[in-house]
Amino acid sequence: MTEAPRLSEGFDRIRGELELPLEFPRPVLEEAERVASAALPALPDRTDLPLLTVDPRGSMDLDQALCIEERPGGYRVWYAIADVGSFVVPGGVIDAEARRRGETVYMPDARVPLHPAVLSEGAASLLPGVVRPAALWCLDLDEGGRTVGADVGRALVRSRERLDYDYVQAAVDTGTADGTLRLLPVIGKLRLDLERARGGVSLPTPEQEVVPHSDGYRVEFRSPLPAEEWNAQISLMTGMAAATMMLDAEMGVLRTLPPAPRDTVARVRRMAMALGVSWPEGTSFGEVVRALDPRTPGNAAFLKEATVLLRGAGYTAFNGEPPRDATHAAVAAPYAHVTAPLRRLVDRYGTELCLAVAEGVPVPEPVQEALEVLPALMTGTGRRAAAVERACVDLVEAFVLRDRVGQAFDAVVVDVEEGRPGGIVQLTDPAVVARCDGADLPLGERVQVRLARADLLTREVRFTHT
Numbered sequence: 001m002t003e004a005p006r007l008s009e010g011f012d013r014i015r016g017e018l019e020l021p022l023e024f025p026r027p028v029l030e031e032a033e034r035v036a037s038a039a040l041p042a043l044p045d046r047t048d049l050p051l052l053t054v055d056p057r058g059s060m061d062l063d064q065a066l067c068i069e070e071r072p073g074g075y076r077v078w079y080a081i082a083d084v085g086s087f088v089v090p091g092g093v094i095d096a097e098a099r100r101r102g103e104t105v106y107m108p109d110a111r112v113p114l115h116p117a118v119l120s121e122g123a124a125s126l127l128p129g130v131v132r133p134a135a136l137w138c139l140d141l142d143e144g145g146r147t148v149g150a151d152v153g154r155a156l157v158r159s160r161e162r163l164d165y166d167y168v169q170a171a172v173d174t175g176t177a178d179g180t181l182r183l184l185p186v187i188g189k190l191r192l193d194l195e196r197a198r199g200g201v202s203l204p205t206p207e208q209e210v211v212p213h214s215d216g217y218r219v220e221f222r223s224p225l226p227a228e229e230w231n232a233q234i235s236l237m238t239g240m241a242a243a244t245m246m247l248d249a250e251m252g253v254l255r256t257l258p259p260a261p262r263d264t265v266a267r268v269r270r271m272a273m274a275l276g277v278s279w280p281e282g283t284s285f286g287e288v289v290r291a292l293d294p295r296t297p298g299n300a301a302f303l304k305e306a307t308v309l310l311r312g313a314g315y316t317a318f319n320g321e322p323p324r325d326a327t328h329a330a331v332a333a334p335y336a337h338v339t340a341p342l343r344r345l346v347d348r349y350g351t352e353l354c355l356a357v358a359e360g361v362p363v364p365e366p367v368q369e370a371l372e373v374l375p376a377l378m379t380g381t382g383r384r385a386a387a388v389e390r391a392c393v394d395l396v397e398a399f400v401l402r403d404r405v406g407q408a409f410d411a412v413v414v415d416v417e418e419g420r421p422g423g424i425v426q427l428t429d430p431a432v433v434a435r436c437d438g439a440d441l442p443l444g445e446r447v448q449v450r451l452a453r454a455d456l457l458t459r460e461v462r463f464t465h466t
Contacts, residue, residue: 102381189229438465
């Protein structure tokens, strides 16, 4: 048996172990085909807007399309969100299946979508050159990028172009960007400045990413392009506007993250001191991490340890008095998920709620009823998606190291546990993060380790400190 099929079988095992719903039931597919072929709803025509989409290369499930304009005293952002609610009836068979799935799960060799492809990659997707129903946000900003007006309503739109991040970045870097692409970095940088000012946090740690390779797959460390960060700020801004709308209406479902406990912050501060990371009194955690180069061993270890400050995100639903703590600590503001309804269930319900509030009509009963179950549902399916991602990375790590047991590697110690021998080490080439056995591993320092195990069946990679 060749190695490539073994890797494929490993992905199949992950799908089985984590009970991913691979096939859509026939009634769901039939209903999806029916609603996908129905006539477009009678909605205001905004196909005049020169909208475009910016996504990873090859994406077909396009949730968002944007258009940015200058206006007196600032800017206007038109942000069209795929109107999944025009196709999916709450309580129907597609909705029930979406509740079972929760979100789209992406794997190296395939994806397990939230909705049938005829919707997610067809009738509901904001593909270029075709008219689609959308929840169209209109966000007015002042010259500093602050939101001074927000509204949303259903409309028919037509995206003009489907762009990827590399194209957008190249256009900006070469000075050839015009229209929306010229203004995207302007708005993105203004919003990033506002995020810093309010104490928002975004860890600059490169993420492991499984990518195709000549003999199957490999793992790489990847940092997002500036274009990705600018685009993310548009989505974040919309989610903040949606959260404000929900809080004013005293009904909604927020994405929340409580502030880290004082003792945890104190422990991370001590860790910063031990690793030589400067954290002056009066300086926020966000300011500290933004100044760090993650390629420096001590900084890499600190950033790994500091993730403890951003744990505990969840969903908070309310129908009546808003929650006492409605803030997402990393965003440093109230925030709601509404911009990815093709890929995440809660976004459809959040969008439906905002549409009703903006129109001044009662929130539909099925939406109100869903608020009771969405937090637990999204938490459970989110954990499953995270477990799939981690298992796939573990499998590919074992795959790329399968023939190198006994070899020595240069690594950085990025995590140790008090009272427990060993720790976590990070290799640069190949891009592996794994357990390492050995006493007194020096946190934040370079060490040489030896590969003791790389098991494709258990997905375990383990090193020893030489």
